[in-house]
Amino acid sequence: MSVRAAAHFEDIERQEQAARLGMWVFLASEILFFAGLFALYFAYRSEHPRGFDLGIARNTIAWGSVNTAVLLVSSYTVALAVHELRRGKPVAAAWLVGVTVALGLCFLCVKTGEYLEHFREGIYPAGAGAFFAENDEPGIKMFFTLYFCMTGLHAIHVIVGMGVLVALLVRVLRGSIVPAASYPLAVGAVYWHLVDVIWIFLWPLFYLTPGGLQ
Amino acid sequence: MSAAGATPSAKAARAPGEKRAAGAKETTARGLALTLFALLALAGLSLALRYAHLGAFGVPVALVIAGAKAVLVAVFFMEILVERVTVRLAMGTGIVLLGILLALIAADILTREPAPLTNPPGTEMRDRG
Numbered sequence: 001m002s003v004r005a006a007a008h009f010e011d012i013e014r015q016e017q018a019a020r021l022g023m024w025v026f027l028a029s030e031i032l033f034f035a036g037l038f039a040l041y042f043a044y045r046s047e048h049p050r051g052f053d054l055g056i057a058r059n060t061i062a063w064g065s066v067n068t069a070v071l072l073v074s075s076y077t078v079a080l081a082v083h084e085l086r087r088g089k090p091v092a093a094a095w096l097v098g099v100t101v102a103l104g105l106c107f108l109c110v111k112t113g114e115y116l117e118h119f120r121e122g123i124y125p126a127g128a129g130a131f132f133a134e135n136d137e138p139g140i141k142m143f144f145t146l147y148f149c150m151t152g153l154h155a156i157h158v159i160v161g162m163g164v165l166v167a168l169l170v171r172v173l174r175g176s177i178v179p180a181a182s183y184p185l186a187v188g189a190v191y192w193h194l195v196d197v198i199w200i201f202l203w204p205l206f207y208l209t210p211g212g213l214q
Numbered sequence: 215m216s217a218a219g220a221t222p223s224a225k226a227a228r229a230p231g232e233k234r235a236a237g238a239k240e241t242t243a244r245g246l247a248l249t250l251f252a253l254l255a256l257a258g259l260s261l262a263l264r265y266a267h268l269g270a271f272g273v274p275v276a277l278v279i280a281g282a283k284a285v286l287v288a289v290f291f292m293e294i295l296v297e298r299v300t301v302r303l304a305m306g307t308g309i310v311l312l313g314i315l316l317a318l319i320a321a322d323i324l325t326r327e328p329a330p331l332t333n334p335p336g337t338e339m340r341d342r343g
Contacts, residue, residue: 017298024301028308035312039319046323061264068257076250079291083243186293193292197284203257204276208264 003181016183023187027194030157034198037150041205044142051139053210055147058123060114064207067110068199074103075196078165078189088179090172097169097185100192104162111155118144125149147206154198161192238295249290256283 009015045052081096122130125148127141168188171177177184241249260279268275288294294302 017300020297021301021304024297025304028304031308031312032315035315039316042316043319043323061261065257065261069254072250072253072257075253075287075291076246079241079246079249080243083241083246086240190292193287197287200283200287201277201280204260204273204280208260209272209276 003178012181016181019183019187023190027190030194034150034153037146037153038201038205041146041150044139044146048137048139048142051137051141052143054135054137055140055143056206056208056210058118058121059147059207060117061207063110063114064203067107068203070103070107070110071196071199074100074107075193077103078192082182082186082189085172085177085179085182085185090175090177090179093185094169094172097165097172101162101165101169104158104165107158108155111151115148125152150202151206154195154202157195157198161195164188164191238293240293240296241290245290249286253283253286256286 003012005012005015009018077096078100081093081100084090084096085093118124119129123132123144126145132141165188168177168185172185256279260276263272263275263279294305
């Protein structure tokens with residue numbers, strides 16, 4: 001079971017460190033990328049508390065909560081996959097990565113259902129749709145524009161994360177990621193965890209907290 | 215200095231992970247399960263507090279719970295404490311910049327008169343209150 005470092009790395013340990021540092025620097029930039037939208041959310045919400053309350057009331061708590069549970073469990077399954085691979089069990093690891101991808105798909109199905117429900121109610125991105133003609137509270141357009149922006153960007157991250165995990169799953173099954181150097185799976189899993197962390201903050205702000213801020 | 219081993223055995227290759235930070239360990243299977251349980255419990259608490267009518271405290275309380283969940287994920291799932299100092303520095307920089315961004319925006323929104331975002335583009339002109 002030989003693990004060779006790429007030609008430009010002195011050894012596998014340096015290669016692993018470069019991969020880990022690269023991923024974490026990328027995650028820090030992702031946090032700042034979403035930070036702008038969170039800042040905008042709080043700024044608009046402090047000026048338009050009523051519009052945001054009305055918007056939150058339009059979202060279905062049950063669907064948001066189901067998706068929260070789905071993502072939390074998926075974070076657990078991918079963390080367990082890394083654990084199993086480290087213990088020398090690639091087949092168990094591959095199954096767990098597969099379950100994680102399936103949970104990601106489940107999340108996207110629920111999210112799509114929610115979007116379609118909004119479209120039926122006449123709520124479209126950028127304040128378009130019949131709903132906004134009947135509800136002219138100024139903050140509500142901002143709420144739903146931020147809602148579609150932030151949950152949409154998050155959903156794109158879920159899709160990318162699923163792609164990364166499928167690629168890693170194939171590599172585990174082919175034997176090109178081995179227990180002796182399991183870090184590619186660990187680095188991919190860390191990205192998936194960040195996607196989970198972002199949803200942990202989106203869930204209360206878009207589903208759970210009417211009547212806050214001023 | 216690192217050993218000149220481009221083809222380490224399984225045991226030797228795991229060693230770097232353990233060397234990465236003194237004191238911190240990779241999470242055990244039991245630790246992972248307990249973390250999931252704690253995360254789901256905190257999510258349940260957040261959901262229950264939705265119906266407790268906390269008023270102005272609703273958002274801060276929900277964010278504190280979300281922050282606790284994020285810390286659990288970072289420490290036990292992402293194993294941030296096991297990473298080397300360079301990695302923790304990269305993530306720490308991101309968090310500090312996030313704090314500066316939110317603090318300065320909050321300072322602007324809360325102190326400027328007239329309020330800067332009362333009538334952003336795309337909304338009708340209205341009086342406040």
